[in-house]
Amino acid sequence: MNLLKTLAVGAALATGVAGAAVAQDKTKVGFIYVGPIGDGGWTYEHNKARLAVEEHYGDAVETVYQESVPEGADAERAITQMALSGADLIFTTSFGFMDATVAVAEKFPDVKFEHATGYKTADNLAVYSARFYEGRAVQGTIAGHLTESNIVGYIASYPIPEVIRGINSAYIHAKKVNPDIQFKIIWAYTWFDPAKEADAAKALIEQGADVILQHTDSTAPQAAAAEAGNVYTFGQASDMIEYAPMPRVSSIIDDWAPYYIERVGAVIDGTWETADTWDGIGPGMVGIGEISDAVPADVKAEALALKDAIASGEYHPFTGPLNKQDGSVWLAEGETADDGTLLGMDFYVEGIEGEIPN
Amino acid sequence: MDLGQINPVLLAASLMVAATPILLAAIGEMVVEKAGVLNLGVEGMMITGAVVGFAVAVNSGSPAAGFVAAALAGAGLALLFGLITQVLKSNQVATGLGLTLFGLGLSSLIGKPYEGIKAPSLGKLDIPLLSDIPVLGPVLFRHDPMVYLSLLIVLGVWAGLKYTRAGLVLRAVGENHTAAHALGYKVIRVRLAAILFGGASAGMGGAYLSLVRVPTWVEGMTAGAGWIALAIVVFASWRAGRILLGAYLFGGVSVLQLNLQAAGVAIPVEYLSMSPYLVTILVLVIISLRGNHGAPGSLGRVFHASS
Numbered sequence: 001m002n003l004l005k006t007l008a009v010g011a012a013l014a015t016g017v018a019g020a021a022v023a024q025d026k027t028k029v030g031f032i033y034v035g036p037i038g039d040g041g042w043t044y045e046h047n048k049a050r051l052a053v054e055e056h057y058g059d060a061v062e063t064v065y066q067e068s069v070p071e072g073a074d075a076e077r078a079i080t081q082m083a084l085s086g087a088d089l090i091f092t093t094s095f096g097f098m099d100a101t102v103a104v105a106e107k108f109p110d111v112k113f114e115h116a117t118g119y120k121t122a123d124n125l126a127v128y129s130a131r132f133y134e135g136r137a138v139q140g141t142i143a144g145h146l147t148e149s150n151i152v153g154y155i156a157s158y159p160i161p162e163v164i165r166g167i168n169s170a171y172i173h174a175k176k177v178n179p180d181i182q183f184k185i186i187w188a189y190t191w192f193d194p195a196k197e198a199d200a201a202k203a204l205i206e207q208g209a210d211v212i213l214q215h216t217d218s219t220a221p222q223a224a225a226a227e228a229g230n231v232y233t234f235g236q237a238s239d240m241i242e243y244a245p246m247p248r249v250s251s252i253i254d255d256w257a258p259y260y261i262e263r264v265g266a267v268i269d270g271t272w273e274t275a276d277t278w279d280g281i282g283p284g285m286v287g288i289g290e291i292s293d294a295v296p297a298d299v300k301a302e303a304l305a306l307k308d309a310i311a312s313g314e315y316h317p318f319t320g321p322l323n324k325q326d327g328s329v330w331l332a333e334g335e336t337a338d339d340g341t342l343l344g345m346d347f348y349v350e351g352i353e354g355e356i357p358n
Numbered sequence: 359m360d361l362g363q364i365n366p367v368l369l370a371a372s373l374m375v376a377a378t379p380i381l382l383a384a385i386g387e388m389v390v391e392k393a394g395v396l397n398l399g400v401e402g403m404m405i406t407g408a409v410v411g412f413a414v415a416v417n418s419g420s421p422a423a424g425f426v427a428a429a430l431a432g433a434g435l436a437l438l439f440g441l442i443t444q445v446l447k448s449n450q451v452a453t454g455l456g457l458t459l460f461g462l463g464l465s466s467l468i469g470k471p472y473e474g475i476k477a478p479s480l481g482k483l484d485i486p487l488l489s490d491i492p493v494l495g496p497v498l499f500r501h502d503p504m505v506y507l508s509l510l511i512v513l514g515v516w517a518g519l520k521y522t523r524a525g526l527v528l529r530a531v532g533e534n535h536t537a538a539h540a541l542g543y544k545v546i547r548v549r550l551a552a553i554l555f556g557g558a559s560a561g562m563g564g565a566y567l568s569l570v571r572v573p574t575w576v577e578g579m580t581a582g583a584g585w586i587a588l589a590i591v592v593f594a595s596w597r598a599g600r601i602l603l604g605a606y607l608f609g610g611v612s613v614l615q616l617n618l619q620a621a622g623v624a625i626p627v628e629y630l631s632m633s634p635y636l637v638t639i640l641v642l643v644i645i646s647l648r649g650n651h652g653a654p655g656s657l658g659r660v661f662h663a664s665s
Contacts, residue, residue, distance in 0.1 A: 035575035036466060036578045037577075037580070038466060039576060040473055040576065153620065157607060186616050186619045186620050190581075191576070193571060193582075193583060194581065195379075196581070196612065198571060198573075199372070199376055199571075199613055200616045202372055203372070203613065203617045203619075206368045206369075206372070207365075218576045219576060224572070225477060227573065349583055354622045
């Protein structure tokens, strides 16, 4: 069957005329990854979703991917290459690919593009992201209870709104259950550099942190925490279950598969339209990995209750009263943050020390 | 902003750990370049060493066996480079770059089954009496054996190049391969030996990453360390002592930078991160102003006995 199809496509292409119709039988979907597919975190989950697309549509879809594409000028070349090779739909899966994706989307109006975690859209360019900050709220609650030194270390990647939202959300909820909490934040300026991530974790541990949160992609901080002992961590982007029950006590899992399957289906049906999707725990785009036995039962129950409240929409992680770092009022009592402010978040909430680098 | 939170003793100790992989890779590459060969495949040999060392250590339960295997794997990859550049006379720059790409691909293939596994611990050496000395003890005498081995290798290379006949021959081959050949030295053989040594060192440096510093296997985990090792060789103007200085400077800045951030010191990260590279450029400017850049005379040139 496959062979016949290949032959048919080959013959059609050779004759050139009928080629287009037959070749379009198979929808080609491309993926641009920022790290290697074996990073055990962010890119690993995107690739898992790619495989889910393949499995779901079988022969109707062909997927291609390129891993470890640097953010910047080279990304544009990689995306262009993929568009030229006949992809019908291209997912670019890192914030730093935003301008490159916009530029290539302008040049290829017939190709559909989907950019993860960005905010620039066009007729053939949709954006999608997950409300990771909802997961961070659950994480912060657990972290605030677990810490004995009251120092939580945070390995941040780049100072972009998505990362800042995560820090704020984790801090607000840690502070709620532990008023003495202090956050030490390291900006690693990388999404993926295991040695640097491990060094950052070690520096934080040496300075007293006994809970490490990370917003970088590899499992290196987990390994460093395991080595140090008595330090708690959370899986980032992927479950990282191999480090459970200690140091990894829970995780935020990105589940892209349902979204990818839906969007690829829309391209196949011809119903694809540009969109701005931002889903959280409720629709299942953000998952909370199993909370391990290292967490006391009452803390676990509290965290799960918070998760359910967020999922049902009953509770918003950014609910007033909340002040900005400089003490000015951000949200009044009972007020919740609007998506516009969250998407452009460039400030810390009150209580976090240090400045956001420019 | 409280500098008191940074413990200088712990900082110095973690500096040595952070610097060891690039120190090993750089000292190996220096010997290669001293013999007149430019091997840009350091990154590829490091990551191959990282994955092979990790795999062997996990399967055998012995980190020491892992390091030996990593050295062999690095040397094996280097041998490939040696055969292509020395026997088949290919271009060294292109072959070295190819070796890096090959190593990255090969390592992710070998490493697939080992993702997410923890490495067996190498343990610390905790030298009795000496490690109890305040301040100096924890900084100098409580490391894993590889830190000391890397320092011994630097010492050995320095003494070997300076005081032994073999070292003299190696330098002669690197400075002027035609003259060395006329004197009856086996240029190709000397170079192959140097290339093997460089590969073994890079492989051990990679294994140090996957077995001690991180310690786990993650695809692409060297993340450019091999290129920093190449920069250090130039920074050091091909001298063993300065390699040590350079590696500790690069390692020190990267660790210090993270510690300063954790302590909340408001120094822009970018400046600290770029400082070792700025120093490298400065060193290059100074040594070229002096007219003697210290590079071996035959560096990167193909040797053929008939020419």
